[in-house]
Amino acid sequence: MLRSHTCGILNKNNLGEKVVLCGWVNSIRDHGGLTFFDIRDRYGITQVVSSPEETDNILYEKVKALRNEWVVMIEGEVAARPEETVNLKIPTGEIEIKIINLSVLNKSNALPFELSESDKTGENLKLKYRYIDIRNARLQNNLRSRALFCHKMREFLLSENFIETETPVLTKSTPEGARDFIVPSRLNPGKFYALPQSPQLFKQLLMVGGLDRYFQIAKCFRDEDLRADRQPEFTQLDVEMSFVEEEDIIGITERLLKHAVEGIFGREVNIPFPRMAYSDAMSKYGSDKPDTRVDIIYKDLSDAIRLTDIKVLNNILDRGGVIKGFTFPMGDKLSLKDIENLDRYIKEEGGGGLGWIRYKGDDIQSPLKKFLAKEAVEMLKPEKEPGNSILFFLGGKEKWVNEKLNRIKEVVLEKIPQLVKPGVFNFLWVTDFPLFEFNEEENRIQAVHHPFTSPAASDIPNLQKAPLAARSRAYDIVLNGNEIGGGSIRIHNRSLQEEIFSLIGLKEEVYRERFGFLLDALEFGAPPHGGIALGLDRLMMLMLGENSIRETIAFPKTQKGTCPLTLAPGEVEKRLLKENRIQVDIPQIE
RNA sequence: GGGGCGGUAGUUCAGCGGCCUAGAAUGCCAGACUGUCGAUCUGGAUGUCGCGGGUUCAAAUCCCGUCCGCCCCGCCA
Numbered sequence A: 001m002l003r004s005h006t007c008g009i010l011n012k013n014n015l016g017e018k019v020v021l022c023g024w025v026n027s028i029r030d031h032g033g034l035t036f037f038d039i040r041d042r043y044g045i046t047q048v049v050s051s052p053e054e055t056d057n058i059l060y061e062k063v064k065a066l067r068n069e070w071v072v073m074i075e076g077e078v079a080a081r082p083e084e085t086v087n088l089k090i091p092t093g094e095i096e097i098k099i100i101n102l103s104v105l106n107k108s109n110a111l112p113f114e115l116s117e118s119d120k121t122g123e124n125l126k127l128k129y130r131y132i133d134i135r136n137a138r139l140q141n142n143l144r145s146r147a148l149f150c151h152k153m154r155e156f157l158l159s160e161n162f163i164e165t166e167t168p169v170l171t172k173s174t175p176e177g178a179r180d181f182i183v184p185s186r187l188n189p190g191k192f193y194a195l196p197q198s199p200q201l202f203k204q205l206l207m208v209g210g211l212d213r214y215f216q217i218a219k220c221f222r223d224e225d226l227r228a229d230r231q232p233e234f235t236q237l238d239v240e241m242s243f244v245e246e247e248d249i250i251g252i253t254e255r256l257l258k259h260a261v262e263g264i265f266g267r268e269v270n271i272p273f274p275r276m277a278y279s280d281a282m283s284k285y286g287s288d289k290p291d292t293r294v295d296i297i298y299k300d301l302s303d304a305i306r307l308t309d310i311k312v313l314n315n316i317l318d319r320g321g322v323i324k325g326f327t328f329p330m331g332d333k334l335s336l337k338d339i340e341n342l343d344r345y346i347k348e349e350g351g352g353g354l355g356w357i358r359y360k361g362d363d364i365q366s367p368l369k370k371f372l373a374k375e376a377v378e379m380l381k382p383e384k385e386p387g388n389s390i391l392f393f394l395g396g397k398e399k400w401v402n403e404k405l406n407r408i409k410e411v412v413l414e415k416i417p418q419l420v421k422p423g424v425f426n427f428l429w430v431t432d433f434p435l436f437e438f439n440e441e442e443n444r445i446q447a448v449h450h451p452f453t454s455p456a457a458s459d460i461p462n463l464q465k466a467p468l469a470a471r472s473r474a475y476d477i478v479l480n481g482n483e484i485g486g487g488s489i490r491i492h493n494r495s496l497q498e499e500i501f502s503l504i505g506l507k508e509e510v511y512r513e514r515f516g517f518l519l520d521a522l523e524f525g526a527p528p529h530g531g532i533a534l535g536l537d538r539l540m541m542l543m544l545g546e547n548s549i550r551e552t553i554a555f556p557k558t559q560k561g562t563c564p565l566t567l568a569p570g571e572v573e574k575r576l577l578k579e580n581r582i583q584v585d586i587p588q589i590e
Numbered sequence B: 001g002g003g004g005c006g007g008u009a010g011u012u013c014a015g016c017g018g019c020c021u022a023g024a025a026u027g028c029c030a031g032a033c034u035g036u037c038g039a040u041c042u043g044g045a046u047g048u049c050g051c052g053g054g055u056u057c058a059a060a061u062c063c064c065g066u067c068c069g070c071c072c073c074g075c076c077a
Helices: A057-065 A123-128 A137-159 A200-208 A246-265 A278-285 A302-306 A311-318 A336-348 A374-380 A398-415 A457-462 A494-503 A508-522 A536-544 A574-579
Strands: A018-030 A035-041 A044-050 A071-080 A095-106 A182-184 A192-194 A213-221 A233-242 A275-277 A322-329 A355-360 A363-365 A388-396 A427-431 A436-439 A444-447 A474-479 A482-489 A529-535
Touching: A018 A044, A018 A095, A035 A057, A044 A057, A044 A071, A057 A095, A137 A213, A137 A246, A137 A536, A200 A213, A200 A233, A200 A508, A200 A529, A233 A246, A233 A482, A233 A536, A246 A427, A246 A474, A246 A482, A246 A529, A246 A536, A275 A278, A278 A427, A302 A311, A302 A322, A302 A374, A311 A322, A311 A388, A322 A398, A336 A388, A336 A398, A388 A398, A474 A529, A482 A536, A494 A508, A529 A536
Parallel strands: A044 A095, A275 A427
Antiparallel strands: A018 A035, A018 A071, A035 A044, A071 A095, A182 A192, A213 A233, A233 A529, A322 A388, A355 A363, A355 A388, A427 A474, A436 A444, A474 A482, A482 A529
C-alpha cells in the first residue's frame, strides 16, 4: 500500500506518529506562509498543514502549486491542533498532519461541477462525469449501503441453506410481458437472444433440478419507458423454494428483510407484516399498493346518497356506478380555492364535479347542504375529528372514481403533509390477487402477474367457466405505497399450465414453441414450488430516502435510456452488422 | 404515443411587455495574507443565451420547427 492510514481514522491516539496518507486535495487555505489543505478519501478528510518554519523551499513551492482534486501522497507527522482551532465537525478534527513530504500522484483539471452537499447541478452533466459525482459522500454512502445490504441478504439466505446460482443473460425471447432487449446471434444468422426480464423460468427449472432453495442477485432487462423508479436494467433479489406454500415464502421474506434492514439501516422491523386482500386494497385505497402511512380510507357512500334526492348522483348509482369518497382531518388547511380547483379538475376529467362537505364544529358547509337529508348527513359524518374535517366524494365507474380519488388524495397530501406518518417503513403484503384481468385494447384475458402463477386450488375447477373470478396464489410486497416485490406459488403441473396458456389466448403451437422446455420439465418430476423477487434498486431508494433509483445505481441511464458517459447506445461498425446479418434502415421505422 | 416543466459564463440561476456592448453568486486565474477548515481581502478572464428558420431597423426576449434533460400518463406479463 502507498498509504499507512486512511483519511478518516487518525486522532489524538496517533500523536507523533509518522504517517502516509493518499487522497484528493479537498480545500486549500493558503495564508501566504502558513497553508492548510484537506486530503480526502472515502473514509473522511484530514487536515494537512505546511508552515514556513518547518518546510523547505522545494516543499513550499510544491504545496503552493497544489489544486483541488489533485491526487496526492502526503508524508507527515500527526500533531495536535492548538486547542482553539479544533474542528469538532469531523472525526479527525483534533489533529493535523505536519507535512514532511508531498508527492503529486496525478493532477486534475478543474471539475465540471462542484462537489458539494447541496449539488444542484443538472443530472445529465453529472451522469456524463459520473465518476466525479461518485466522489460525493452521498453517492458513496448509497453504494456502500447497497453493497452491505446485499451482503446481509446473502448472509441470511446462505444460512438458510439457499444456493446462489447464476442464470443466463443471453436467453430466449418470451413475449407476453415487457418488451425484450434482443441480441443478434452471429453463429445463428437471423436469430436473436433476448436479455432476461427476470430469471423466472430458469429458477423454476432449478426447482425441477432439485436445488430446493435458490437465490440470485439478478440483473434484469426490460425495454420499456423509464421513470424515476424504473431503469431498463435493474437488479432484483430472486428467490425460489420447493415444497412450499404462500406462508413459507412470506415468512422467509419477512425474516430476510428484518435481518438486512435492521442490520444495515439500524431500524426496527416488526414481523409479520400486515396483510391486505387485493379487493380491500382496491376499495379502500383505490390501489394495489396502498400507502398505509396515510390513514385515508375510501368509503362507499351509496347508502347515504340514496337517502337524498341529488339526481346526478342517483343517476350514477342507477347506471351501476359507485359513489365513493374519503374524509380527512385538518380540513382548515384546505382553502375554498383549493377545493374549487379540485372541482374544476374533476369536471375537466369528464366528471360531474367534486362533492364536498366541510365539517365545522357541529355545523357543515357544502354546496349540497340543502339537498342532503338529515339521515344522510348523519351517515356521512366522520368518526374522527368531526369538527374540522372535509369529506370529498364523487361518482362514476369504480375504476375511474378510484383514479380520481387517488389524484385528489395526492393533492390533499401535498397541502397537508402531516397526514403522512413520518419516519416509518410500512411493509405490507397484498394478497388474493385475481389470476386474470381483461385487456380491453387487445380484447383478451391476460395474467395479472405472469402465466406461471398458480390459481387458488378452489378456483381451478371453474377456470373455464369464470376465469376472471379466479384468484391467484400471488402476493406483492409493498413499502410505503411502492411495490418492492412480488411472487407466487407456481404451477407445477403441465396440463394446468397448458390450460392457463390457452386461457390467455396462446395457441398450442405458440406456447409449445415458446415454453415447450418448461412444459417438458413439468412432466419430469417438478416439485411444488414458489418464490419471490424483490426490486433491489427501488428498495434501496426507499431505505435511503432518495427520490430516484438512479441515486442507488452506480451508472444509471437517462429517461431516454441513454448513457451520457459512454454515449451508449451507439452505432456499431459495419463489419459487425454484416457479420450479424443486420441491415439498418431507419427511415422505414416510424 | 400523450401532458407538464426546463435549456443563458465551468456550475447554479436572474434577465424573456424587443435596445443587452447579457448580469449575480460560485468556480477558475493572479496578487496579498502565519491558525484556516464554505478561509478572507483585492483584481482579472470567461458566453455560438440548446440548434435551425421566421417576424423586425433591431431578438436571449415574439412566432414556427427541432434536439436534449427531468416529472407524470400510457406502457412496465
